[in-house]
Amino acid sequence: MNLLTKRNSYFLLVALVTAFFYSRDASITTSVYATGTAFALPLALAAMVGIMCERTGIVNIGIEGTMLMSAFVAFFVAYITQNILIGLAAAIATGSLMGFLLALMAVSWRMDQIIAGTILNILATGLTSFLYVQGKTIPSVFSAFEVPLLSKIPFFGPVLFIHGALTFLGLAIILALYVAIYHTSWGLRSRAVGEHPSSADTAGVSVVRLRYINVTIAGAIGAIAGAYLSLELVGSFERGFVAGKGFTALALMIFGRWNPLGALAAALFFGLAQAYANQLMIDQVVNIPSQFTSILPYVMTIVVLAISAGKVRAPAAEGQPYEKGQS
Amino acid sequence: MSTLLEVTGLTKRYPGVVANDNISLTVNAGEVVALLGENGAGKSTLLKAVFGLIKPDSGEIKISGTPIIFGDTAGIISRGVGMVHQHFQLVPVMTVAENIILGDEPKRGIFINQKSAHDEIVALSKRYGLEVDPNAVIEDLPVGMQQRVEILKALRKDVKLLILDEPTAVLTPQEIDELLQVIRNLAKSGVGIVLITHKLHEVMEVADRVVVLRGGKLVGTTSPKETDEAGLAQMMVGRSVVLQVNRTEAKRGAVVLEVKGLQVCDDRKIMSVKGVDFSLYKGEILGIAGVEGNGQRELVEAICGMRHREAGEVLINGVATKDLHPHAVHEAGISHIPEDREKHGLVSNYSIADNLVLNQFDQAPFAQGWVRNIAEINKNAISLVEKFDIRTPSAFNTAGSLSGGNKQKVVVARELSEELPVLVAAQPTRGVDVGSIEFIHNQLISARDGGAAVLLVSAELDEILSLSDRIAVMSDGKIVAVVESKDADRNYIGRLMAGLDK
Numbered sequence: 113m114n115l116l117t118k119r120n121s122y123f124l125l126v127a128l129v130t131a132f133f134y135s136r137d138a139s140i141t142t143s144v145y146a147t148g149t150a151f152a153l154p155l156a157l158a159a160m161v162g163i164m165c166e167r168t169g170i171v172n173i174g175i176e177g178t179m180l181m182s183a184f185v186a187f188f189v190a191y192i193t194q195n196i197l198i199g200l201a202a203a204i205a206t207g208s209l210m211g212f213l214l215a216l217m218a219v220s221w222r223m224d225q226i227i228a229g230t231i232l233n234i235l236a237t238g239l240t241s242f243l244y245v246q247g248k249t250i251p252s253v254f255s256a257f258e259v260p261l262l263s264k265i266p267f268f269g270p271v272l273f274i275h276g277a278l279t280f281l282g283l284a285i286i287l288a289l290y291v292a293i294y295h296t297s298w299g300l301r302s303r304a305v306g307e308h309p310s311s312a313d314t315a316g317v318s319v320v321r322l323r324y325i326n327v328t329i330a331g332a333i334g335a336i337a338g339a340y341l342s343l344e345l346v347g348s349f350e351r352g353f354v355a356g357k358g359f360t361a362l363a364l365m366i367f368g369r370w371n372p373l374g375a376l377a378a379a380l381f382f383g384l385a386q387a388y389a390n391q392l393m394i395d396q397v398v399n400i401p402s403q404f405t406s407i408l409p410y411v412m413t414i415v416v417l418a419i420s421a422g423k424v425r426a427p428a429a430e431g432q433p434y435e436k437g438q439s
Numbered sequence: 440m441s442t443l444l445e446v447t448g449l450t451k452r453y454p455g456v457v458a459n460d461n462i463s464l465t466v467n468a469g470e471v472v473a474l475l476g477e478n479g480a481g482k483s484t485l486l487k488a489v490f491g492l493i494k495p496d497s498g499e500i501k502i503s504g505t506p507i508i509f510g511d512t513a514g515i516i517s518r519g520v521g522m523v524h525q526h527f528q529l530v531p532v533m534t535v536a537e538n539i540i541l542g543d544e545p546k547r548g549i550f551i552n553q554k555s556a557h558d559e560i561v562a563l564s565k566r567y568g569l570e571v572d573p574n575a576v577i578e579d580l581p582v583g584m585q586q587r588v589e590i591l592k593a594l595r596k597d598v599k600l601l602i603l604d605e606p607t608a609v610l611t612p613q614e615i616d617e618l619l620q621v622i623r624n625l626a627k628s629g630v631g632i633v634l635i636t637h638k639l640h641e642v643m644e645v646a647d648r649v650v651v652l653r654g655g656k657l658v659g660t661t662s663p664k665e666t667d668e669a670g671l672a673q674m675m676v677g678r679s680v681v682l683q684v685n686r687t688e689a690k691r692g693a694v695v696l697e698v699k700g701l702q703v704c705d706d707r708k709i710m711s712v713k714g715v716d717f718s719l720y721k722g723e724i725l726g727i728a729g730v731e732g733n734g735q736r737e738l739v740e741a742i743c744g745m746r747h748r749e750a751g752e753v754l755i756n757g758v759a760t761k762d763l764h765p766h767a768v769h770e771a772g773i774s775h776i777p778e779d780r781e782k783h784g785l786v787s788n789y790s791i792a793d794n795l796v797l798n799q800f801d802q803a804p805f806a807q808g809w810v811r812n813i814a815e816i817n818k819n820a821i822s823l824v825e826k827f828d829i830r831t832p833s834a835f836n837t838a839g840s841l842s843g844g845n846k847q848k849v850v851v852a853r854e855l856s857e858e859l860p861v862l863v864a865a866q867p868t869r870g871v872d873v874g875s876i877e878f879i880h881n882q883l884i885s886a887r888d889g890g891a892a893v894l895l896v897s898a899e900l901d902e903i904l905s906l907s908d909r910i911a912v913m914s915d916g917k918i919v920a921v922v923e924s925k926d927a928d929r930n931y932i933g934r935l936m937a938g939l940d941k
Contacts, residue, residue, distance in 0.1 A: 300540075303533070307533070308531065316542040
């Protein structure tokens with residue numbers, strides 16, 4: 113085993129930088145990292161949507177729209193019913209429906225998948241802007257709670273174990289997806305469908321059915337990412353609320369090489385960069401317009417992507433409609 | 440003897456063609472049925488229908504007496520039908536084990552049981568004498584090994600009926616012998632086998648019964664006892680086929696292509712062409728014989744500018760050609776029929792017409808400046824489709840929609856229509872039916888007679904022997920001997936190929 117792999121050296125670098133800041137100011141560093149985790153979660157979850165779809169060969173650029181629609185439905189259903197759990201359930205139903213719609217267009221109608229995803233995005237922007245009503249509030253949010261014992265660990269406790277319920281749900285989904293993709297027959301079949309669908313078909317795996325199932329479930333995961341924004345992180349809804357996170361997630365998915373843990377690591381890195389940028393602004397360490405500090409996470413991501421990308425290989429059948437008997 | 444497969448009155452139409460026209464066929468347990476036919480005769484369509492992959496327009500397919508349901512591939516597999524597809528149905532980035540268990544994975548709880556999958560594959564490969572490494576990744580394996588995986592995949596579930604669609608097209612002679620032995624053993628143990636192949640001697644060797652398709656119709660049933668190879672060829676093509684090429688003495692001219700001290704690495708960066716020198720003269724065919732994998736592919740690719748030359752040079756009429764620049768090499772005067780038509784010969788999504796001008800699309804008369812001359816391109820396509828007997832409803836269908844042999848004819852038609860001084864033909868008749876082989880052979884001879892210098896690389900020794908004026912034998916990356924074809928002795932060349940005589 114070579115311990116000093118490229119990947120390990122990244123982790124080491126991040127750990128050293130973290131240790132350095134922690135030794136300078138423990139409480140601020142801890143709070144920056146906790147914020148970073150909170151920023152990272154919706155990105156990581158959105159990347160899971162991309163992974164689930166692309167692993168079976170469907171390109172989903174409608175993640176942004178799925179999240180926007182779900183964040184909207186979550187918030188307004190929670191407002192109308194005065195119950196955030198019902199809001200969450202409604203969001204999941206909405207997300208699944210949007211996933212199903214994408215599957216219908218991409219799998220059954222064999223539409224160009226970029227167009228199909230764009231339709232979802234336009235649909236969501238249009239509907240949410242039209243139906244949006246200003247000044248509504250919800251009774252509560254999924255507020256942070258401390259996991260007993262674990263949250264008492266210095267640094268890691270506050271960073272990872274003091275969050276709202278949706279954060280923990282999200283992390284559980286990511287871990288479960290990782291295990292499922294690499295260790296269950298569902299995962300094996302999904303990957304086969306995304307790489308070489310006719311192999312799966314001739315082995316008796318229904319390509320169409322699996323693509324429908326995965327894209328629909330992915331929609332539900334996207335809904336949780338959206339609901340997290342409106343019901344946990346922010347607690348409100350505005351027009352254009354998702355602000356490109358669905359697209360950033362696609363970059364993180366590639367950065368993480370279509371591996372759920374890889375994408376999670378990429379999202380954490382990006383979230384942290386964002387939290388640092390915010391902190392720079394608050395501290396006014398550098399006296400520059402806030403627009404420039406907000407660029408920081410994107411610039412860092414580009415730099416890291418450029419340095420580390422190397423050879424990434426997307427699922428081979430990505431974006432291609434499948435027709436039986438054509439090999 | 441029980442009937443395993445019963446096809447009655449099967450008809451399948453595609454736009455412009457009847458792929459299967461009222462076909463009836465039975466296969467019994469323990470019997471090897473060879474299915475013969477030209478490219479596009481409807482063999483693959485028939486088999487895909489049996490496997491539930493395409494829906495017939497009419498007719499019935501029964502397996503062990505019960506009709507099959509379209510689309511129910513899993514059900515058909517579970518009833519004991521296994522198929523080795525012409526295009527391997529393997530996921531390149533996955534391991535051997537993952538490919539074999541796909542669709543019916545051994546489980547422990549909700550997880551795949553990796554250990555029992557591994558054990559099962561080891562046991563399976565022992566049982567049939569087909570050795571594989573379960574942990575190897577498919578894309579790293581040579582085609583012969585991939586073929587084995589494909590067969591094991593088909594055999595895994597107590598197969599009663601095994602369908603093999605051109606399984607020997609990409610195998611070396613040794614691998615073919617092994618495969619034929621496996622087929623015999625399976626038949627002995629009661630498995631019914633349907634074998635599709637273009638190699639008539641294989642049919643003569645293993646088949647109990649031969650069924651011939653032509654133009655979508657079943658034209659006859661015979662057995663190796665009642666006929667010979669020429670008879671089979673005649674049934675397939677509908678006219679008598681000359682299996683022996685008629686060839687006049689070469690009128691050898693000046694040296695056109697010169698290869699000097701060429702060294703080339705393969706994909707794994709291992710030196711596989713270890714210093715090759717030869718000269719190719721105007722008006723001759725130089726055949727390169729050799730067991731596949733002895734550097735022929737790398738040699739051809741290096742000559743054509745598709746692979747980096749580590750050392751040495753390639754000269755045309757005394758002028759050195761550019762390394763790693765296929766376009767410049769082509770400009771210098773080499774046309775190339777590549778070994779892998781899918782990868783290097785065709786753009787599947789383009790029309791046949793566009794594929795036929797890929798080498799000249801930017802030159803007159805097919806282009807005037809920046810503008811393509813569609814009328815000329817179409818005229819060219821229609822005349823080449825006719826001349827080369829490319830079986831297609833129209834020249835404007837995509838190249839990907841053609842059957843294997845017809846794709847090959849498109850490549851050959853394109854490369855020969857340009858009439859450059861050098862023609863490099865790598866495996867020009869691979870996966871092509873006998874009628875088309877005869878045709879392609881005659882085209883190569885007439886290119887030679889027209890003054891081209893032809894370099895022919897083939898894994899089929901018979902092809903080399905019947906076409907070449909001189910034969911260079913390649914073994915372990917070197918040319919070990921060059922003989923005049925009139926002095927060539929089959930056994931001697933075979934021994935050279937095997938690396939026995941130096």
